[in-house]
Amino acid sequence: MTWIAMVESNLTGSGFQALAAAHALGCDVLFLTRSPQLYLSRPGVAPLFERYVGEVVTVDTDDINALEEKLRPMMPGLRGVVTFGEYAVISTAAVARRLGLPGPDPDAVRRARNKDEFRSICRRSGLPTPRYAVLSELDAVAAAVAAVGLPCVVKPVDESASVGVRACFDLAEVTDTVAGLLAAPANSRGQARTSRVLIEECLVGPEVSVEIIAAGTEVVVLGVTDKVLAGMPAFVEVGHTFPSGLALELVEACGAAAVNAVRAVGLTDCVAHVELKVTADGPRLIELNARPAGDRICDLVRLATGIDVITAALRIGVGLAVDCSARKSGAAAIRFLTPVPGRVRRIRGLEIACTVPGVVDVVVSVTEGSEIGQLRNSHRRAGHVVAEADTAYAASHAAQTASALILVETDVEARSGDLMLEGPEQ
Numbered sequence: 001m002t003w004i005a006m007v008e009s010n011l012t013g014s015g016f017q018a019l020a021a022a023h024a025l026g027c028d029v030l031f032l033t034r035s036p037q038l039y040l041s042r043p044g045v046a047p048l049f050e051r052y053v054g055e056v057v058t059v060d061t062d063d064i065n066a067l068e069e070k071l072r073p074m075m076p077g078l079r080g081v082v083t084f085g086e087y088a089v090i091s092t093a094a095v096a097r098r099l100g101l102p103g104p105d106p107d108a109v110r111r112a113r114n115k116d117e118f119r120s121i122c123r124r125s126g127l128p129t130p131r132y133a134v135l136s137e138l139d140a141v142a143a144a145v146a147a148v149g150l151p152c153v154v155k156p157v158d159e160s161a162s163v164g165v166r167a168c169f170d171l172a173e174v175t176d177t178v179a180g181l182l183a184a185p186a187n188s189r190g191q192a193r194t195s196r197v198l199i200e201e202c203l204v205g206p207e208v209s210v211e212i213i214a215a216g217t218e219v220v221v222l223g224v225t226d227k228v229l230a231g232m233p234a235f236v237e238v239g240h241t242f243p244s245g246l247a248l249e250l251v252e253a254c255g256a257a258a259v260n261a262v263r264a265v266g267l268t269d270c271v272a273h274v275e276l277k278v279t280a281d282g283p284r285l286i287e288l289n290a291r292p293a294g295d296r297i298c299d300l301v302r303l304a305t306g307i308d309v310i311t312a313a314l315r316i317g318v319g320l321a322v323d324c325s326a327r328k329s330g331a332a333a334i335r336f337l338t339p340v341p342g343r344v345r346r347i348r349g350l351e352i353a354c355t356v357p358g359v360v361d362v363v364v365s366v367t368e369g370s371e372i373g374q375l376r377n378s379h380r381r382a383g384h385v386v387a388e389a390d391t392a393y394a395a396s397h398a399a400q401t402a403s404a405l406i407l408v409e410t411d412v413e414a415r416s417g418d419l420m421l422e423g424p425e426q
């Protein structure tokens, strides 16, 4: 039996899809996590583990020695160690390196993962980046805001899914937000929090991501994804469309900036996902992830181009060659469900949403009785619709149309609906 080890996962799909993909590569999966329940409690995940995971190992996945201790006895049957979760990218690369298995340089991964280190690399390498300041104490806020300007974006250096990222419009808001981040002892995955916070110029313009395969030292752009954001003062991705509908020269400029970023941090032998804002002054880098995109963007790329990014990431992880050439030129889009906050009372419209031409996947991830909070990060979304079509416009239109047909009705919404029926106040 040959094994592939997967360390933790994201919660948005590609990590779970990778279990079946690893199986298809002829590998049994050893899944290492500090909390199996984080995954097994999610709808539909337990059967996937049952079917595709040979063994679940509970271990502190931030502890490279502990990971090595679990994995070394499996050599030489262990062919690779991979992760689809942002929080485990550094320890995964580090243990793969110790075991002599394929994968990126752990130092390069750390330069991408730590957002302040990434900003500093961008600045040193002359890459397009926002004005920013890094601080570790509240006393430094006023000077940082004076240097960066208002409005600004305050963010932790070690999160994902937009957790803790927020726009601030005045000094008091910045001070409150920084104080909250500095006071938290751990990030949302329970990892010890670094004592650093970023304050960045608020970039304005369409947001995109560039999907990349760094096969060996060759850096290949698979395409560019357009995003829809919501949730101000938070920034929550509520839609993605692949390929981008931006002008070709902008798409190429984004691709070039992303490739330069991958090279500047020194990433090789991995899949990468680079986020940018296209400002009036051109593309500006937001962040670089040394792993495949979450949010089903891998599905969009596969539907649009035929390139299976998830399998590509696994193949790179076990040292096999990957084919980065597109086999078709279609389009695909995802729209997330963002119901009015409150307790879910009824869910309707799924059947008609599925009949919208082009729709290939409809998922509602909440159930009656679930509590839906304010849209503050990606975990607050309530499901999604994926559609494919010949053009990006048609795909995003189909996904939008279908998602609008799904009614996740909350008690708050039901109350305001009743008020509406009463008509305007006299």
Ligand SMILES: Nc1ncnc2c1ncn2[C@@H]1O[C@H](COP(=O)(O)OP(=O)(O)OP(=O)(O)O)[C@@H](O)[C@H]1O
Pocket (backbone or CB within 6 Å): 130, 153, 155, 159, 160, 161, 162, 163, 165, 200, 201, 202, 203, 204, 207, 229, 235, 236, 237, 275, 277, 286, 287, 378
């Ligand atoms: N300097 C900035 N100017 C404007 N918007 C920003 C800036 N930095 C971040 N954002 C917005 O906040 C979102 C989340 O920021 P970032 O990508 O740094 O955090 P994250 O937690 O890694 O997010 P995710 O995992 O969802 O990609 C970005 O996608 C973008 O919309």
Ligand SMILES: [Mg+2]
Pocket (backbone or CB within 6 Å): 162, 275, 286, 287
């Ligand atoms: Mg991001």
